[in-house]
Amino acid sequence: MKRTYTLWKRVKHELIWLLVGLALGAIVVGGVVWQINRHDSNSHTPAAQTVKKDQETLTIKSLTKEKQVVLVNLGMSEVFNEEKSSQLFGKNIVGTNRKKFMQATFDAKLGINGKDVDIESNGKNSYVITVPKFIFIGYNNPNFKLLDEHNGVFSSFTSDISETDMINKVLNDKSKQKYVEKYDGLLKQSTKDFYRELAHSIDPDAKLSFKFSNE
Numbered sequence: 001m002k003r004t005y006t007l008w009k010r011v012k013h014e015l016i017w018l019l020v021g022l023a024l025g026a027i028v029v030g031g032v033v034w035q036i037n038r039h040d041s042n043s044h045t046p047a048a049q050t051v052k053k054d055q056e057t058l059t060i061k062s063l064t065k066e067k068q069v070v071l072v073n074l075g076m077s078e079v080f081n082e083e084k085s086s087q088l089f090g091k092n093i094v095g096t097n098r099k100k101f102m103q104a105t106f107d108a109k110l111g112i113n114g115k116d117v118d119i120e121s122n123g124k125n126s127y128v129i130t131v132p133k134f135i136f137i138g139y140n141n142p143n144f145k146l147l148d149e150h151n152g153v154f155s156s157f158t159s160d161i162s163e164t165d166m167i168n169k170v171l172n173d174k175s176k177q178k179y180v181e182k183y184d185g186l187l188k189q190s191t192k193d194f195y196r197e198l199a200h201s202i203d204p205d206a207k208l209s210f211k212f213s214n215e
Helices: 002-063 164-171 173-182 183-200
Strands: 070-086 098-111 118-121 126-131 135-151 209-210
Touching: 070 135, 070 164, 070 173, 098 164, 098 173, 098 183, 126 183, 135 164, 135 173, 173 183, 183 209
Parallel strands: 126 209
Antiparallel strands: 070 098, 098 135, 118 126
16 A cells, blocks of 8 residues: 555656646747747838838939939030121221121030939838929030121221130020020920939839929
8 A cells, every 4th residue: 555655646746747847848938939929020010111211212322413414415506696896986987897607516415413403202112303403514516617707898997806705605604504594394304204214223113203493
């Protein structure tokens, strides 16, 4: 009888330790699973946000140009003239007039300063581009030719007309601004085409809206 009691006591003791071990194991496993689920739930949304933020940053960086951006190349050809006469008491003296006609041809470059363009994210895949004033960037292949000149009978009393001065007037600040204003519509359309093509090469779903300085 004593032996049977001892055996039962031993089995009971081992059973208790087995139950304790199972309980501790369940607690450890549950803790590991909870940590994994917590990590997944905490990291899922920030990861998506990071990808979105990186995409926006990449798009804006790709659209930003630090240098002058040529948006329109124009082949210009103009005929212009200048006339002068000797004067007496503030009035032109008949027959002393000189007049020259010249033709100017050159390739004009119109565009913007890229560093002055402002680009902001305006929601999912949407960007607002604020465009600065259009400028005359430069020109290539200039060619100036004297077409004709008319001189009065007494034109020798009048100093010659400087062709260099005539050429300089064609490309002075006032004339450059005239070209910019004349092709304002073409510049705006070229701006939209340029930035949309650039944006869609990075993000095909990008939507752009534009604000121009003269609107």
